Amino acid sequence: MTLRPVARALDTALDRAVVPGFSRIGYAVRRRLPTWPADPAVGSLAGRHVAVTGATSGLGVATARQLSELGAHVHLVVRNADKAVAVAADLPGPSTTWVCDLGDLDSVRDCARRIVADGLELHALVHNAGAMPPERTESPQGHELSMSLHVLGPVLLTDLLLPALTAHEGRVVLVTSGGMYAQKLPVDDPEYVSGEYSGATAYARSKRAQVELLPVLTTRWAADGVAVYAMHPGWASTPGVTESLPTFDKVVGPILRDADAGADTTTWLVATTPRARGGGLWMDRRERPTAYLGRNSPSSDERRRLWEWVASALDVTP
Template sequence: MTAPRHVRQTSAPDQGLDRVLDRTVLLGYSRLGYAIRRRRWAADDPRPGALAGQVAVVTGGGSGLGEATVLGLARLGARVHILVRSPERAAPAVARIERQLGEKGSSADLRVERCDVSDPAAVGAFAEEFCAREGGRARLDVLVHNAGVMPPERTESVDGHELSVATHVLGPIRLTEELLPALRRSERGARVILVASGGMYTQRLPVDDPEFTRGDYQGAVAYARSKRMQVELAPRLDRRWSPHLVSTYVMHPGWADTPGLASSLPVFRTLSRPLLRPPEAGADTTVWLASTDPAPPSGTFWHDRRQRPTSYRSATRPGPGEAEELWRWTAAAAGLSGP
């Protein structure tokens, strides 16, 4: 993979303010943190039309952050395939996106596709059919893994894995692997982005119990643990996919006001609603990672357009060899072959 030519730098005072916002959490993850940081971003990054002629796939694109991501990518000119479990439920989101773009005098090329990313058979069927399009020469430039779940009770996927892990870890890895033929055809180098959560900072890497089979199951904890897995596996996924000219990123959106938050954490939403970001702010870094030029360093973790530490406390920092141990379990559970 060609190394990035440069990464835009901010001044030392700006970096200091950014670190303060990040460490306070309350300020950095809120709408206030986003408002402060965005004043320092270049107005032409990403440039208008940055994704013209590009093809994107967004999982879970039928509401919330996914809908905002689809809108952001479409505004930049991408053709966006929206992967959802229920195309019928995604129809209102598609109509909203088309209406918003139409108000700006633009049009969208949106394709709604049915795929449950926690189901290996559904992932395989979609990827095979997608790659066979255009005479077997289908191309994919951006793949955003946004689909998320937070079941209140321990639930398993159709192939017997805890649902959070199946949806946030195993499914995205399988889907990326199956779509590699199309990703390799990206002329600029494809970008894969996993949407994590700042909640992962509260959890250790669950190497000894990745599927939450022990203890009292809590949906929010399972969610955060699976997001910690995404973040810690990013460098390993980069090593696996970079030979195919695919860049890999994980980001977290801060606290965004989405339907998923309302249904999964209603008390938190009620208490923090004045501080919550609109979905467009939460999706901003995903859209930026997909479109900024040159590509940022791969295998990295981001929030508000800046690379972030993966741990702030030693108690949650993985021990020696733990990430590699988790990778071996993940590769076996996802049915991967090769190193």
């Protein structure tokens, strides 16, 4: 017990130092500390249904496999059903594929309708789908694609799946990114209309939005017994990183985490008992600050303004 305060201090130091904390080094060290939470029990998700968006690549594949190994029936929510065939074949347990483009709000509504009509009782919904368009791209509804895919689509899908998520103390996990630490909440320009467009900046801005909406979403979904988390996977090696951030991948590649390490905390949040406290940003099975020294931390009014934009874009009651 006397080692636990020292272990927590070391964990925090790794986090603040960024490079060792976000890399495979931090994950390897933390797993050996006495503060590391226990793994979910074998078969802890037996008989449970869990949906994972973007489940055909990188963290999505790793998450689906880890959940399946714990006994879950995994629902692969994907844009391309053909790509899901190989993923499903490699899962040790049952799976179902649902075609849905999270960046297209009409597709989201159609997918949610089909899932609810099927009578599913979802234990958890993992929002892993992501992309980093190199040029400003709009969704079919005219929204900047990063914000539509990472914020609007996940909020709408969760809202519409609440009837299916309330049976087992539902859990919702938003897979975010450490890049959000470098960005302010884009309340004055959520659609990235002004200035020179950068795909990496747009991605990070949308991830900041995910994290800063946690208080609102926690309140919104709590009445239905649903807890929501943001999960930062650290710096993980995925096809998306290699394709979209080639320089970063080349420089930091030797210390990037593998996809299994990046997906670990998502799986833990979905499977751990009792359910972890919702509403926070998590990495390596511990809740983390959403900003350091107040840098880029928004005001409550800025959060409110962003939420009003989201509610207006989705035509839902704020």
